[in-house]
Amino acid sequence: MKAKEILNKIKDKISFKLVSISMIVLLGLSLLILAFVKAPIFKGTKAKNQPFYAEKENPESQESQFHLEIATQINKTVEQILAKNSTNNATGSIGSASTDPTSGYPETILQCTRDGNDLLVLVNKQYQLPATYAPADLVPTSNSGIRVTQGYLYSRNVLINDLSELNSAAQAAGIDIAVLSAYRSYETQQSTYNYWVSTLGQAEADRVSARAGHSQHQLGTALDFTTSEIGDALGTQFANTQAGIWLAENAWKYGFVIAYPYGYESTTGYSYEPWHFRYIGKENAASWKNSSQILETWLQGQN
Numbered sequence: 001m002k003a004k005e006i007l008n009k010i011k012d013k014i015s016f017k018l019v020s021i022s023m024i025v026l027l028g029l030s031l032l033i034l035a036f037v038k039a040p041i042f043k044g045t046k047a048k049n050q051p052f053y054a055e056k057e058n059p060e061s062q063e064s065q066f067h068l069e070i071a072t073q074i075n076k077t078v079e080q081i082l083a084k085n086s087t088n089n090a091t092g093s094i095g096s097a098s099t100d101p102t103s104g105y106p107e108t109i110l111q112c113t114r115d116g117n118d119l120l121v122l123v124n125k126q127y128q129l130p131a132t133y134a135p136a137d138l139v140p141t142s143n144s145g146i147r148v149t150q151g152y153l154y155s156r157n158v159l160i161n162d163l164s165e166l167n168s169a170a171q172a173a174g175i176d177i178a179v180l181s182a183y184r185s186y187e188t189q190q191s192t193y194n195y196w197v198s199t200l201g202q203a204e205a206d207r208v209s210a211r212a213g214h215s216q217h218q219l220g221t222a223l224d225f226t227t228s229e230i231g232d233a234l235g236t237q238f239a240n241t242q243a244g245i246w247l248a249e250n251a252w253k254y255g256f257v258i259a260y261p262y263g264y265e266s267t268t269g270y271s272y273e274p275w276h277f278r279y280i281g282k283e284n285a286a287s288w289k290n291s292s293q294i295l296e297t298w299l300q301g302q303n
């Protein structure tokens with residue numbers, strides 16, 4: 001009898017284990033399906049072959065609320081431009097031992113080693129532009145003839161001719177490209193970042209949005225592109241659009257370089273942004289292309 005009881009107990013344990021394991025497997029499968037259904041790349045169009053990237057709702061798609069502020073801030077900040085930033089003793093790089101792994105920001109924030117007007121100024125999580133820096137030659141981005149998704153977009157005049165050429169070349173290839181976001185002042189960036197901290201929490205906000213002074217958009221030479229193929233939306237689905245593919249191949253010829261490429265988050269400090277390009281001028285872009293480096297690494301060598 002004792003042997004039988006023991007046998008029954010073992011049987012019970014085995015069947016209990018089997019049930020438990022099945023439940024866990026089922027739960028795991030459900031979560032996996034749920035995660036895929038909720039993944040943003042499945043919400044956009046033309047998401048086939050897209051590198052899976054579990055990005056949350058993109059902050060820049062909702063930044064239009066800040067664009068009205070930009071027009072008034074331009075007038076305010078243009079008057080406050082500093083002539084030269086003379087801090088040249090910066091050392092260290094992103095990813096150094098003192099970097100906070102959660103935010104990607106190092107303990108010591110340094111001032112940019114080049115002036116904000118310099119096309120090669122290094123701006124990242126370590127190097128910060130002065131709060132008072134604003135470009136002096138801001139003009140409507142639409143002066144280039146490129147389609148803009150809203151009226152209050154400004155860029156530096158220095159890039160307008162090359163942007164115009166880029167747009168003409170794209171149009172000749174039958175490709176629609178529009179600009180969704182351009183210059184952002186220090187104050188606008190502060191509002192944008194604070195908004196995302198309150199929405200996503202600081203860690204996630206630091207992955208997708210720059211703190212004030214650390215955004216390339218303050219330079220007036222960073223542009224976020226979109227296209228009618230995805231209804232002028234902004235997100236990683238841009239990478240698989242005709243416009244996204246064309247820009248990835250050709251933008252450098254007109255002086256525009258992708259700043260946050262896929263797979264380099266640990267170097268750039270930012271998640272993949274196939275829509276975000278920075279203008280460094282045609283000659284510089286040609287040198288960059290020859291280097292086979294990502295923009296961040298190449299710029300570090302120039303600063």
Ligand SMILES: [Zn+2]
Pocket residue numbers: 060181217222223224276277
């Ligand atoms: Zn951007």
